[in-house]
Amino acid sequence: MLIEIDSHSGVPIYRQIIDQIRSHVITARLGEGAQLPSVRDLAGRLKVNPMTVSKVYSYLENEGVVERKRGIGLFVAKISKTKQDKAKTAMLEDIIKKAAVTAIEVGLSEKDAANMFSKLFRQNNSEGRTK
Amino acid sequence: MLIEIDSHSGVPIYRQIIDQIRSHVITARLGEGAQLPSVRDLAGRLKVNPMTVSKVYSYLENEGVVERKRGIGLFVAKISKTKQDKAKTAMLEDIIKKAAVTAIEVGLSEKDAANMFSKLFRQNNSEGRTK
């Protein structure tokens, strides 16, 4: 499970971790039932305070994204297909809307904006494959 | 100059104002040399503390977006056309790339993603016109 922290971004560390784990679950890169690393392990890898990771897990558990099995560990919770789809769509619409609004503010035409989007889509898609 | 503050968004007030003014300047809704409202005026209108606005202006001056004329007021700084274009493009590419990457992660095809983007573009564009 790849998680990257940018300590200069202004976004709180715990938020960055939550967002990335949630995104991993929604896009099924972290499948149902998969075990999450222990608090200590993840904290060590990310070089953050264990308390921060602990907070992250509590948050995600509260959200219903993960489930704690006492004495065993944390696992990705079961999500209904529809719920997952909803979450996916919501996440995607949110970010695409922001992009569209920015394009409008900058004064791009719909055609130019769509071209730019497609170009960046292709670029990052092929990069993704080779990775 | 329209500035809106959402006090529930979690984003600090001064950041919200900075972002909106900067966006106004980049998109040339606030043209070069235009005078900004006085600290007290803007503070009064937005119902925030003058010092908050003062902080905003200091920040923007530091960024080179506005220029102070002592005892007279604040004005939109002269930005070279190319520099402005660069800033615009960078801002736009950044957000569109994020959107594209998310679409890829979610597993959308290029065509579906582009359609979604165009749809949201049209929606927000017409909203903008009626405002």
Add this chain to the structure above:
Amino acid sequence: MLIEIDSHSGVPIYRQIIDQIRSHVITARLGEGAQLPSVRDLAGRLKVNPMTVSKVYSYLENEGVVERKRGIGLFVAKISKTKQDKAKTAMLEDIIKKAAVTAIEVGLSEKDAANMFSKLFRQNNSEGRTK
């Protein structure tokens, strides 16, 4: 870390602190990675308002001189050796040039001016040692 404030100098307190800390960093009296005193601590020692110190730190962070680690504290940022040397040289050349120009305007010969410079160098250097 020694910082002295002259409240009668006309120079704003926050500027005095900024200049002194920056100078400490550039001259490596405050080495890379060194932790700076907390806002409250420094404010207490200098007998100024915490917000004044906070402003100082924000300013220095913006300049890239220090780095914030959330909830932990402030640390001297990593500056590349060359960058640091450049900053040093630029700072020095600037002030020495001013001195030389003034000497020229006043009508001193190169020899007399150089003597005066050396004399003042020695005077202030020995003072520095005893301090």
Add this chain to the structure above:
Amino acid sequence: MLIEIDSHSGVPIYRQIIDQIRSHVITARLGEGAQLPSVRDLAGRLKVNPMTVSKVYSYLENEGVVERKRGIGLFVAKISKTKQDKAKTAMLEDIIKKAAVTAIEVGLSEKDAANMFSKLFRQNNSEGRTK
């Protein structure tokens, strides 16, 4: 009489003008009895508020550097040779001391610092001649 204003320097405009006129007088580029431009004239040339120039003149008059002749204009006051020399030396020592202290802080040896000073002296001196 050459006066240059740098509106980005942070030094108040009126201070910049005062310092430059005083320096002109001390170094005798503006000799005793020379007439200064009228408030309106200087304000127009420097593109500053006439009140600012007026303040400058009052300040200099108060300092004894210039003398007002009612209905005629402002003139450089008579200064005793010793007084002028003292002022010259004070001005020079002040700036050279600053340069020396900076050189010390940066860690230069006396020799290196003196060399740098001499080099900049020669550079600016020859430039001055051709001007």
Add this chain to the structure above:
DNA sequence: GTGGTCTAGACCACG
């Protein structure tokens, strides 16, 4: 514990 933000209100410098 750390820093970040904001307020209310004061006084000063500048033009």
Add this chain to the structure above:
DNA sequence: GTGGTCTAGACCACC
């Protein structure tokens, strides 16, 4: 009139 600085004290987010 303009912005700049500072204080005293509050509350919040983060680790």
